[in-house]
């Protein structure tokens with residue numbers, strides 16, 4: 054018998070419907086130039102891991118190690134986007150999206166990370182860009198969404214300072230080929246995640262658990278972020294928009310007013326929300342809140358790096374999924390702060406275990422916009438994972454749809470307060486490989502049957518289409534209504 058997930062059976066909790074949503078609202082409230090997109094990433098969607106000269110990436114290696122990924126899954130086929138991109142772009146265009154964000158797999162272009170270019174790899178991205186343009190989808194290209202060439206990992210990867218030059222060279226190879234048609238570029242995807250989860254927690258590739266490797270990788274990613282921006286600017290047309298993306302979460306203390314928890318929250322904020330942002334502005338690292346960063350400065354920082362870490366990005370990509378609640382913890386030496394999981398707090402959460410808290414997006418837009426020289430903001434990722442069921446050819450993903458409405462409402466709230474936010478990109482266009490969680494969590498607006506590769510636009514995707522077509526979000530649904538959305 055078909056087992057229905059809770060979001061199909063029970064009314065959605067009030068967390069999905071923040072009272073702060075500026076109702077009613079429609080696309081027109083965001084203005085004619087607002088960008089409406091969906092995002093994707095190479096390793097999570099492309100598959101084709103050995104096709105047409107692609108080299109190995111650290112995710113090809115990491116997923117081969119038993120026990121690293123749920124059910125030992127991997128991205129060798131994924132959503133087969135490499136072979137099915139035209140179908141997926143047709144569906145994206147059918148939803149009325151104005152933009153599509155994808156990433157380039159570095160080892161597809163440079164199988165050894167440096168040196169000989171794999172022409173067929175670059176040709177693929179050339180075709181992909183043209184396919185976007187043919188459908189009136191403005192392409193946004195991310196240079197690094199975590200799939201480092203294995204050959205570079207063998208030389209130390211992000212822990213080796215030479216990566217700054219390797220990355221800048223790669224950036225220019227891609228920009229020289231595609232710069233005439235790609236108007237918007239993201240240098241890195243969420244450095245805090247690939248540096249932290251990959252080098253300190255060991256739960257993402259390359260699977261290291263080493264404080265020194267973490268600090269080295271953090272510094273080199275910060276340098277590469279700015280150097281990558283400069284490398285792009287040197288070869289792209291003057292009209293190209295160059296940005297980079299940051300993961301972020303609004304943070305609140307577990308016990309408001311408690312001095313230890315409040316201080317722990319400030320430390321966690323420095324680590325999770327400020328570490329990679331402030332150096333770009335010339336503010337350096339948040340050493341006052343995170344004294345452990347002095348080791349980074351002593352060991353890896355060279356004269357002139359303060360300046361090298363700066364770059365005047367045209368936009369910052371804000372990537373938000375939840376908030377975090379922080380408490381003091383004497384056991385975590387880097388920040389003496391622990392995140393209290395949503396399950397432990399008994400609050401509504403997604404399939405990732407992340408609290409449903411759409412207002413976090415508003416809070417983070419506000420926090421980033423508060424820097425005096427902050428560039429334009431784009432929400433380059435926002436979304437939610439819930440279990441889906443295919444019933445008579447439809448996916449009634451009530452929860453994801455409600456989350457999408459709430460998140461876009463929070464963006465409008467920020468915009469109406471004067472925050473310079475110019476776009477919203479849902480994560481993700483299709484279901485895909487969710488890193489250490491494998492194929493379990495589904496974030497897509499489009500359902501993927503991984504056996505047949507059949508696609509179904511979910512109700513969330515249908516709602517996005519209607520909204521982009523002019524439909525109004527009229528009222529905060531009551532919980533009873535929500536069950537029948």
Ligand code: IFM
Pocket residue numbers: 094097243372434480487
């Ligand atoms: O799937 C990831 C994506 O690769 C980076 N940002 C967060 C998403 C959800 O975990």
